[in-house]
Amino acid sequence: MKFILLLFLVPAMAFGQSNFDEIEILFKKKQFTKAEQSVRNYLKKHPNSLLAIELLGDAYGHQKKWDDAILQYQKLVKTKENNANYHYKYGGALGMKALSISKLKALGIIGDVRDAFLRAAELDKNHIDTRWALVELYMQLPGIIGGSKSKSLHFAEELEALSKVDGYLAKGYIYEYDDEPEFAEKYYKMAIKVGGSVTCYDKLTALYENEKQPEKAIENIEAAHKKHQRNAMHYQIGKVAAEYNIELQKGERCLHTYITNYSAEDGVPKAWANYRLAQIYTHKKNKTEALKYIGLAITELPNIKPFKELRERILEQ
CATH class of the missing domain: 1.25.40.10 (Tetratricopeptide repeat domain)
Incomplete structure:
Protein backbone atom coordinates (compact mmCIF):
# COMPACT_ATOMS: atom_id res chain seq x y z
CA MET A 1 0.00 0.00 0.00
CA LYS A 125 -17.49 22.12 5.90
CA ASN A 126 -14.97 24.52 4.33
CA HIS A 127 -11.74 22.66 5.19
CA ILE A 128 -10.12 22.26 1.77
CA ASP A 129 -6.92 20.48 2.87
CA THR A 130 -8.85 17.74 4.66
CA ARG A 131 -10.94 17.06 1.57
CA TRP A 132 -7.81 16.84 -0.56
CA ALA A 133 -6.39 14.33 1.91
CA LEU A 134 -9.57 12.24 1.69
CA VAL A 135 -9.54 12.35 -2.11
CA GLU A 136 -6.04 10.89 -2.14
CA LEU A 137 -6.62 8.47 0.73
CA TYR A 138 -9.70 6.85 -0.79
CA MET A 139 -8.08 6.59 -4.22
CA GLN A 140 -4.85 5.02 -3.03
CA LEU A 141 -6.17 2.59 -0.44
CA PRO A 142 -6.94 -0.90 -1.77
CA GLY A 143 -10.66 -1.59 -1.91
CA ILE A 144 -10.37 -4.39 0.63
CA ILE A 145 -9.44 -1.88 3.35
CA GLY A 146 -11.75 0.94 2.37
CA GLY A 147 -10.44 2.38 -0.87
CA SER A 148 -13.21 3.78 -3.05
CA LYS A 149 -13.19 5.85 -6.23
CA SER A 150 -16.79 6.89 -5.63
CA LYS A 151 -15.93 8.23 -2.17
CA SER A 152 -12.92 10.02 -3.61
CA LEU A 153 -15.15 11.64 -6.24
CA HIS A 154 -17.61 12.59 -3.48
CA PHE A 155 -14.95 14.67 -1.75
CA ALA A 156 -13.80 16.07 -5.09
CA GLU A 157 -17.36 17.31 -5.57
CA GLU A 158 -17.23 18.92 -2.13
CA LEU A 159 -13.95 20.54 -3.11
CA GLU A 160 -15.47 21.84 -6.32
CA ALA A 161 -18.30 23.45 -4.33
CA LEU A 162 -15.67 25.25 -2.21
CA SER A 163 -13.17 25.99 -4.98
CA LYS A 164 -13.68 25.11 -8.63
CA VAL A 165 -9.92 24.97 -9.22
CA ASP A 166 -9.37 22.50 -6.38
CA GLY A 167 -12.35 20.44 -7.50
CA TYR A 168 -11.11 20.21 -11.09
CA LEU A 169 -7.57 19.39 -9.98
CA ALA A 170 -8.90 16.71 -7.64
CA LYS A 171 -10.96 15.12 -10.42
CA GLY A 172 -7.96 15.29 -12.74
CA TYR A 173 -5.91 13.51 -10.09
CA ILE A 174 -8.58 10.81 -9.63
CA TYR A 175 -8.86 10.03 -13.33
CA GLU A 176 -5.11 10.14 -13.84
CA TYR A 177 -4.62 7.73 -10.95
CA ASP A 178 -7.36 5.49 -12.36
CA ASP A 179 -5.60 5.44 -15.76
CA GLU A 180 -8.19 7.49 -17.59
CA PRO A 181 -5.92 10.17 -19.13
CA GLU A 182 -8.59 11.66 -21.40
CA PHE A 183 -10.77 12.62 -18.44
CA ALA A 184 -7.72 13.74 -16.45
CA GLU A 185 -6.70 16.02 -19.31
CA LYS A 186 -10.22 17.44 -19.49
CA TYR A 187 -10.28 18.42 -15.81
CA TYR A 188 -6.71 19.75 -15.72
CA LYS A 189 -7.59 21.98 -18.69
CA MET A 190 -10.69 23.15 -16.84
CA ALA A 191 -8.50 24.00 -13.84
CA ILE A 192 -6.19 26.02 -16.10
CA LYS A 193 -9.14 27.87 -17.60
CA VAL A 194 -10.62 28.77 -14.21
CA GLY A 195 -7.45 29.27 -12.18
CA GLY A 196 -4.45 29.28 -14.48
CA SER A 197 -1.88 28.94 -11.70
CA VAL A 198 1.54 27.41 -12.23
CA THR A 199 0.30 24.35 -10.33
CA CYS A 200 -2.56 23.88 -12.80
CA TYR A 201 -0.19 23.97 -15.75
CA ASP A 202 2.30 21.67 -14.00
CA LYS A 203 -0.35 19.00 -13.43
CA LEU A 204 -1.22 18.93 -17.12
CA THR A 205 2.44 18.92 -18.14
CA ALA A 206 3.15 15.99 -15.83
CA LEU A 207 0.18 14.10 -17.29
CA TYR A 208 1.48 14.59 -20.83
CA GLU A 209 4.94 13.45 -19.81
CA ASN A 210 3.56 10.36 -18.07
CA GLU A 211 1.50 9.58 -21.17
CA LYS A 212 4.59 9.97 -23.40
CA GLN A 213 3.19 13.00 -25.19
CA PRO A 214 6.19 15.36 -25.15
CA GLU A 215 4.91 17.64 -27.91
CA LYS A 216 1.80 18.43 -25.87
CA ALA A 217 3.95 18.85 -22.77
CA ILE A 218 6.13 21.46 -24.44
CA GLU A 219 3.10 23.25 -25.88
CA ASN A 220 1.57 23.43 -22.40
CA ILE A 221 4.78 24.69 -20.79
CA GLU A 222 5.03 27.41 -23.43
CA ALA A 223 1.46 28.47 -22.66
CA ALA A 224 2.33 28.57 -18.96
CA HIS A 225 5.44 30.66 -19.66
CA LYS A 226 3.47 33.10 -21.77
CA LYS A 227 1.24 33.75 -18.78
CA HIS A 228 3.68 33.50 -15.85
CA GLN A 229 7.10 34.39 -17.35
CA ARG A 230 9.11 32.11 -15.05
CA ASN A 231 12.67 31.14 -15.86
CA ALA A 232 12.13 27.65 -14.44
CA MET A 233 9.87 26.91 -17.40
CA HIS A 234 12.86 27.24 -19.74
CA TYR A 235 14.39 24.31 -17.88
CA GLN A 236 11.15 22.33 -18.15
CA ILE A 237 11.10 22.71 -21.93
CA GLY A 238 14.78 21.77 -22.19
CA LYS A 239 14.20 18.72 -19.99
CA VAL A 240 11.36 17.40 -22.15
CA ALA A 241 13.32 18.06 -25.34
CA ALA A 242 16.38 16.24 -23.96
CA GLU A 243 14.47 13.26 -22.58
CA TYR A 244 12.37 12.65 -25.68
CA ASN A 245 14.85 13.76 -28.37
CA ILE A 246 12.44 16.28 -29.88
CA GLU A 247 12.68 19.98 -30.74
CA LEU A 248 16.36 19.92 -29.83
CA GLN A 249 17.08 23.45 -31.06
CA LYS A 250 14.30 24.84 -28.89
CA GLY A 251 15.45 22.78 -25.92
CA GLU A 252 19.04 23.93 -26.35
CA ARG A 253 17.99 27.57 -26.58
CA CYS A 254 15.76 27.32 -23.50
CA LEU A 255 18.45 25.67 -21.39
CA HIS A 256 21.00 28.36 -22.26
CA THR A 257 18.39 30.98 -21.33
CA TYR A 258 17.75 29.20 -18.06
CA ILE A 259 21.45 29.16 -17.18
CA THR A 260 21.93 32.81 -18.15
CA ASN A 261 19.00 33.99 -16.03
CA TYR A 262 19.43 31.47 -13.21
CA SER A 263 18.70 32.37 -9.59
CA ALA A 264 18.22 30.22 -6.50
CA GLU A 265 14.46 30.80 -6.76
CA ASP A 266 14.40 28.74 -9.97
CA GLY A 267 14.83 25.62 -7.88
CA VAL A 268 16.69 23.28 -10.23
CA PRO A 269 20.49 23.69 -9.96
CA LYS A 270 22.37 24.80 -13.08
CA ALA A 271 24.14 21.43 -13.05
CA TRP A 272 20.91 19.77 -14.19
CA ALA A 273 20.55 22.24 -17.05
CA ASN A 274 24.10 21.41 -18.12
CA TYR A 275 23.20 17.72 -17.90
CA ARG A 276 20.19 18.27 -20.17
CA LEU A 277 22.41 20.16 -22.62
CA ALA A 278 24.80 17.21 -22.61
CA GLN A 279 21.85 14.94 -23.42
CA ILE A 280 20.83 17.19 -26.31
CA TYR A 281 24.34 17.31 -27.74
CA THR A 282 24.54 13.53 -27.39
CA HIS A 283 21.37 13.25 -29.49
CA LYS A 284 23.02 15.58 -32.00
CA LYS A 285 26.14 13.37 -32.10
CA ASN A 286 28.25 16.33 -30.93
CA LYS A 287 30.63 14.53 -28.60
CA THR A 288 32.80 17.54 -27.85
CA GLU A 289 29.94 19.72 -26.64
CA ALA A 290 28.33 16.82 -24.82
CA LEU A 291 31.53 16.19 -22.85
CA LYS A 292 31.88 19.90 -22.13
CA TYR A 293 28.45 20.22 -20.55
CA ILE A 294 28.46 16.93 -18.67
CA GLY A 295 31.82 18.02 -17.28
CA LEU A 296 30.26 21.25 -16.03
CA ALA A 297 27.42 19.28 -14.45
CA ILE A 298 29.78 16.89 -12.66
CA THR A 299 32.01 19.73 -11.45
CA GLU A 300 29.03 21.36 -9.76
CA LEU A 301 27.41 18.16 -8.43
CA PRO A 302 30.04 15.39 -8.51
CA ASN A 303 27.99 12.68 -6.78
CA ILE A 304 24.94 12.51 -9.04
CA LYS A 305 24.76 9.02 -10.57
CA PRO A 306 22.95 9.93 -13.84
CA PHE A 307 25.67 12.50 -14.59
CA LYS A 308 28.41 9.88 -14.32
CA GLU A 309 26.43 7.36 -16.35
CA LEU A 310 25.86 9.83 -19.18
CA ARG A 311 29.55 10.72 -19.25
CA GLU A 312 30.43 7.04 -19.65
CA ARG A 313 27.94 6.68 -22.51
CA ILE A 314 29.36 9.76 -24.24
CA LEU A 315 32.92 8.45 -23.95
CA GLU A 316 31.84 5.13 -25.46
CA GLN A 317 30.53 6.83 -28.62
Missing part, protein backbone atom coordinates in the same frame (compact mmCIF):
# COMPACT_ATOMS: atom_id res chain seq x y z
CA LYS A 2 1.29 3.40 -0.93
CA PHE A 3 -0.51 6.69 -0.61
CA ILE A 4 0.45 10.34 -0.45
CA LEU A 5 -1.27 12.56 2.07
CA LEU A 6 -1.46 16.29 1.49
CA LEU A 7 -0.31 17.15 4.99
CA PHE A 8 0.73 20.77 5.03
CA LEU A 9 2.87 21.10 8.10
CA VAL A 10 2.58 24.85 8.28
CA PRO A 11 2.96 26.33 11.74
CA ALA A 12 0.01 28.13 13.25
CA MET A 13 0.27 31.79 12.29
CA ALA A 14 -1.86 33.32 15.04
CA PHE A 15 1.20 34.19 17.06
CA GLY A 16 0.19 37.59 18.36
CA GLN A 17 2.11 37.11 21.59
CA SER A 18 5.64 38.45 21.55
CA ASN A 19 6.86 35.21 23.14
CA PHE A 20 6.36 33.48 19.82
CA ASP A 21 8.15 36.01 17.61
CA GLU A 22 11.43 34.11 17.80
CA ILE A 23 9.70 30.81 17.05
CA GLU A 24 7.94 32.29 14.03
CA ILE A 25 11.28 33.48 12.65
CA LEU A 26 12.85 30.05 13.19
CA PHE A 27 10.03 28.39 11.25
CA LYS A 28 10.40 30.83 8.38
CA LYS A 29 14.13 30.08 8.29
CA LYS A 30 13.38 26.33 8.37
CA GLN A 31 15.43 25.98 11.54
CA PHE A 32 13.09 23.36 12.97
CA THR A 33 15.44 21.86 15.56
CA LYS A 34 15.92 25.27 17.15
CA ALA A 35 12.20 25.94 16.91
CA GLU A 36 11.52 22.66 18.69
CA GLN A 37 13.85 23.60 21.54
CA SER A 38 12.36 27.08 21.88
CA VAL A 39 8.82 25.70 22.07
CA ARG A 40 9.88 23.05 24.56
CA ASN A 41 11.39 25.74 26.77
CA TYR A 42 8.20 27.77 26.56
CA LEU A 43 6.07 24.75 27.46
CA LYS A 44 8.05 24.23 30.66
CA LYS A 45 6.50 27.45 31.95
CA HIS A 46 3.22 27.23 30.04
CA PRO A 47 2.38 23.50 29.75
CA ASN A 48 -1.25 24.12 28.80
CA SER A 49 -0.62 26.47 25.87
CA LEU A 50 -2.46 24.90 22.93
CA LEU A 51 -0.62 27.10 20.45
CA ALA A 52 2.74 25.97 21.83
CA ILE A 53 1.68 22.32 21.73
CA GLU A 54 0.58 22.73 18.11
CA LEU A 55 3.86 24.44 17.19
CA LEU A 56 5.82 21.64 18.83
CA GLY A 57 3.88 19.12 16.77
CA ASP A 58 4.62 21.16 13.65
CA ALA A 59 8.33 21.31 14.52
CA TYR A 60 8.42 17.54 14.99
CA GLY A 61 6.53 17.03 11.74
CA HIS A 62 8.99 19.09 9.72
CA GLN A 63 11.74 16.85 11.10
CA LYS A 64 9.75 13.70 10.26
CA LYS A 65 9.54 12.75 13.92
CA TRP A 66 6.10 11.32 13.37
CA ASP A 67 5.58 9.60 16.73
CA ASP A 68 6.43 12.81 18.57
CA ALA A 69 4.18 14.87 16.29
CA ILE A 70 1.32 12.40 16.75
CA LEU A 71 1.63 12.71 20.54
CA GLN A 72 1.33 16.50 20.43
CA TYR A 73 -1.60 16.56 18.02
CA GLN A 74 -3.31 13.86 20.06
CA LYS A 75 -3.13 16.16 23.10
CA LEU A 76 -4.84 18.87 21.07
CA VAL A 77 -7.59 16.56 19.84
CA LYS A 78 -8.33 15.38 23.36
CA THR A 79 -8.36 18.93 24.72
CA LYS A 80 -10.47 20.47 21.93
CA GLU A 81 -12.38 17.66 20.27
CA ASN A 82 -14.32 20.04 18.02
CA ASN A 83 -11.31 21.68 16.34
CA ALA A 84 -11.16 20.48 12.73
CA ASN A 85 -7.56 21.53 12.13
CA TYR A 86 -6.35 19.53 15.13
CA HIS A 87 -8.00 16.38 13.70
CA TYR A 88 -6.51 17.15 10.28
CA LYS A 89 -2.99 17.47 11.62
CA TYR A 90 -3.40 14.38 13.80
CA GLY A 91 -4.60 12.34 10.83
CA GLY A 92 -1.84 13.72 8.66
CA ALA A 93 0.90 12.81 11.11
CA LEU A 94 -0.56 9.31 11.45
CA GLY A 95 -0.66 9.01 7.68
CA MET A 96 2.94 10.09 7.29
CA LYS A 97 3.94 7.52 9.91
CA ALA A 98 2.07 4.88 7.90
CA LEU A 99 4.24 5.74 4.91
CA SER A 100 7.41 5.27 6.95
CA ILE A 101 6.70 1.80 8.36
CA SER A 102 6.00 -1.63 6.90
CA LYS A 103 2.79 -2.22 4.98
CA LEU A 104 1.61 -4.72 7.58
CA LYS A 105 2.09 -2.30 10.48
CA ALA A 106 0.56 0.54 8.46
CA LEU A 107 -2.69 -1.41 8.12
CA GLY A 108 -3.17 -1.06 11.86
CA ILE A 109 -3.38 2.73 11.78
CA ILE A 110 -5.11 3.44 8.45
CA GLY A 111 -8.50 3.38 10.13
CA ASP A 112 -7.39 6.07 12.58
CA VAL A 113 -6.06 8.18 9.68
CA ARG A 114 -9.38 7.96 7.86
CA ASP A 115 -11.42 8.66 11.01
CA ALA A 116 -9.38 11.76 11.83
CA PHE A 117 -9.81 13.22 8.36
CA LEU A 118 -13.52 12.40 8.26
CA ARG A 119 -13.98 14.06 11.64
CA ALA A 120 -12.15 17.16 10.44
CA ALA A 121 -14.34 17.27 7.31
CA GLU A 122 -17.46 16.88 9.44
CA LEU A 123 -16.45 19.67 11.81
CA ASP A 124 -15.46 22.15 9.11
